[in-house]
Amino acid sequence: MEATHEPGTWKLWLEAHGPKLLLCARQWTRSLADAEDVVQEAFVRYWRHQRHLPGDPQALLVTSIRRAALDHARRNARRAAREEKAGGGLEDRDGAFEPAPGEDADRRRELEGALQRLPAGQREVLVLKIWNELTFEQIGETLEIPANTAASRYRYALAALRKELNPACHG
Amino acid sequence: MDEPLQELENELKQLQPRRARARWLEQINRDLAAELPAPPRPRYATATNLGSWKWLGWRTTAAAAALALVATFGVVTLRRPVPAAIPAIPDSAAPAAGPAYEPVAASNVLYDLKDEGAVPGAGEAGARRVRARYVDTYTWKNPRNNASIKWTVPRDEIRVVPASYNPN
Numbered sequence: 001m002e003a004t005h006e007p008g009t010w011k012l013w014l015e016a017h018g019p020k021l022l023l024c025a026r027q028w029t030r031s032l033a034d035a036e037d038v039v040q041e042a043f044v045r046y047w048r049h050q051r052h053l054p055g056d057p058q059a060l061l062v063t064s065i066r067r068a069a070l071d072h073a074r075r076n077a078r079r080a081a082r083e084e085k086a087g088g089g090l091e092d093r094d095g096a097f098e099p100a101p102g103e104d105a106d107r108r109r110e111l112e113g114a115l116q117r118l119p120a121g122q123r124e125v126l127v128l129k130i131w132n133e134l135t136f137e138q139i140g141e142t143l144e145i146p147a148n149t150a151a152s153r154y155r156y157a158l159a160a161l162r163k164e165l166n167p168a169c170h171g
Numbered sequence: 172m173d174e175p176l177q178e179l180e181n182e183l184k185q186l187q188p189r190r191a192r193a194r195w196l197e198q199i200n201r202d203l204a205a206e207l208p209a210p211p212r213p214r215y216a217t218a219t220n221l222g223s224w225k226w227l228g229w230r231t232t233a234a235a236a237a238l239a240l241v242a243t244f245g246v247v248t249l250r251r252p253v254p255a256a257i258p259a260i261p262d263s264a265a266p267a268a269g270p271a272y273e274p275v276a277a278s279n280v281l282y283d284l285k286d287e288g289a290v291p292g293a294g295e296a297g298a299r300r301v302r303a304r305y306v307d308t309y310t311w312k313n314p315r316n317n318a319s320i321k322w323t324v325p326r327d328e329i330r331v332v333p334a335s336y337n338p339n
Contacts, residue, residue: 011200011291018196019188036195044202098187111186130183158176165179 010047017058020131023096024062027124028069034076038068059138062128066142114164122157125150204292236272236311236320272311272320279305279326290331299334302327 018039025035042064050060095112099105115123128139129150136154140147283304290298305326312319 009291010203011196014196014199015191018191022191023188036192040195040199040202043199047203096189098189100185100187108186111183126183130180131186131188155176158179161183162175162179 010043014043019098020133021061021065024124024127024132025065025069026096027120027127028066029072034069034072038065038072041072042068056138058132059134059142062132062134062138063142110165111161114161117164118157118160122153122160125153126157129154200292271313271315272318273314274309275312275319276310277308279307281305287329289334297334298331301330301332303330304328 021039021043022032022035025039026032029035029038042061045068046057046061046064050064051057053060095109096115097108097112099108115126118126124143125139128134128142129136134142136147136150139145139150143150281303283302285302285304287300287302290300305328307324307326309322309324310319311322
């Protein structure tokens with residue numbers, strides 16, 4: 001993310017990569033609004049204090065987002081418990097993915113639903129691998145698990161999705 | 172990974188995460204706006220102003236260059252045989268102590284002026300970046316022997332100027 005190292009260019013970068021980071025944050029937060037808060041907090045912190053650090057900025061940001069999400073969850077634990085008791089705040093009404101022209105909307109919703117039903121540990125690995133394009137090593141560092149465990153969870157997640165999705169499309 | 176899983180992986184990669192809301196991007200824009208460097212004040216005084224701070228640096232450089240020249244030419248003079256016909260210089264004619272080379276001229280030539288467009292994140296007021304390209308020339312002279320040193324150096328100057336659109 002060399003572009004973010006120059007003043008002003010971060011905006012273009014965030015427009016391009018922000019959606020992936022938000023999707024990632026949504027794995028660890030209770031709503032889109034919370035995800036926006038933690039990505040904002042992590043990105044501003046990254047820009048102010050970490051942008052000159054060596055390494056892959058995307059991986060740094062994802063780690064920073066996860067920490068921000070954990071902090072956010074701790075701060076809001078009481079409110080979250082109330083929301084959970086009331087049955088709200090667990091999911092967003094909007095979908096996580098952008099409708100594409102000419103796409104099969106039912107299929108998109110089906111994939112999205114199957115993703116939501118995955119165990120959290122598998123889903124977060126899948127999101128980090130597919131939409132944030134991290135390596136298993138980077139995922140392992142972010143989630144504080146061995147890289148082999150990340151790779152296993154990824155395969156389990158794909159297998160579980162395939163099992164749940166309409167077999168007409170996938171053999 | 173077997174083929175069906177590969178297909179599923181490719182299908183998932185086709186899904187694009189939902190776009191970020193403009194309001195959210197604007198919020199971050201506001202948070203980070205303070206990080207952008209403040210627009211520089213328009214500079215009307217250039218290096219031609221002999222009292223400017225730049226001349227302190229140039230004078231130091233000039234003094235160093237003069238010392239180097241004196242050292243070099245001084246050695247050559249000692250090695251050169253003195254013709255018997257040239258009268259010896261009386262002591263009273265010895266130059267006074269002080270810097271041999273003095274800055275006598277500075278000029279800058281503007282050879283390119285380019286509007287580089289709007290500055291991102293400049294806030295509601297708006298600003299444009301203008302790049303001016305100069306060639307600066309500085310001249311030092313030694314009054315004792317009229318030797319001179321000329322230094323030519325390119326310089327880019329970027330100004331961020333407030334800009335607003337007035338439809339009237």
